[in-house]
């Protein structure tokens with residue numbers, strides 16, 4: 261008898277202890293995060309709970325419909341001024357180099373028919389602050405490296421796993437669009453993008469996108485051309501982003517841009533780059549174009565034959 265009650269007592273104690281342990285493990289990853297993210301609204305502290313699944317399902321519904329979802333006020337609204345100020349402090353480290361590009365990010369001398377939309381040359385005037393200029397305690401850095409955040413984003417995209425882009429410069433960037441500049445129309449070469457506006461410009465600088473204007477099976481060149489030449493308004497949607505909103509975007513099929521910025525203030529957005537394979541690093545050539553310098557990791561990477569066939 262004593263044995264039975266004793267066991268029962270131990271068992272319930274054991275269960276309570278195990279529950280506390282699980283809570284502690286969850287909180288170890290989210291305690292800091294809870295200061296940044298309103299976990300009542302975005303339950304990063306409760307992976308795989310009903311609330312978590314609900315938030316993920318909502319994001320997936322949006323993504324399936326048009327490749328984009330915006331999680332409003334993902335950063336607690338009382339922190340948006342700090343978010344903005346941190347971005348402003350790092351913005352002077354952006355590397356400026358206006359680049360002639362096309363919407364497909366393929367070489368401008370590619371042999372194509374004259375009326376192909378890739379023959380339309382655009383000016384990429386946005387500049388990037390690289391990861392090694394972003395303090396480890398900046399809100400965007402803490403979010404980028406947070407395990408529950410990564411788990412949540414992976415779930416929203418329906419990915420089994422997600423890894424920080426191992427590139428020491430391109431993993432996390434602040435995208436700076438100065439007055440008079442834009443980030444012109446393009447398709448992304450990566451499958452998914454995670455970003456967060458940190459500072460609004462005075463005017464312009466809108467995120468514009470054409471949901472699924474192309475598909476894996478059809479380039480729909482005439483439609484793309486219409487957008488690039490300013491007659492495709494019917495394809496264009498605009499997002500009224502606010503600092504602290506989290507944007508999940510699948511830009512391979514949806515042509516998109518940041519429209520020209522005007523007024524005095526720059527537009528700042530954090531780009532959280534993740535890959536579905538670990539250990540990915542950009543080429544030295546591309547790194548130099550984007551950041552004006554390379555690190556030993558890029559040089560080493562180029563001398564190693566990679567086991568994957570990923571685009572840079």
Ligand SMILES: O=C(O)CCC(=O)C(=O)O
Nearest residue numbers: 435448455467518529531
């Ligand atoms: O900065 C943004 O909001 C958009 C960035 C973007 O389209 C990209 O980095 O590919």
Ligand SMILES: [Fe+2]
Nearest residue numbers: 447448511516
């Ligand atoms: Fe993009």
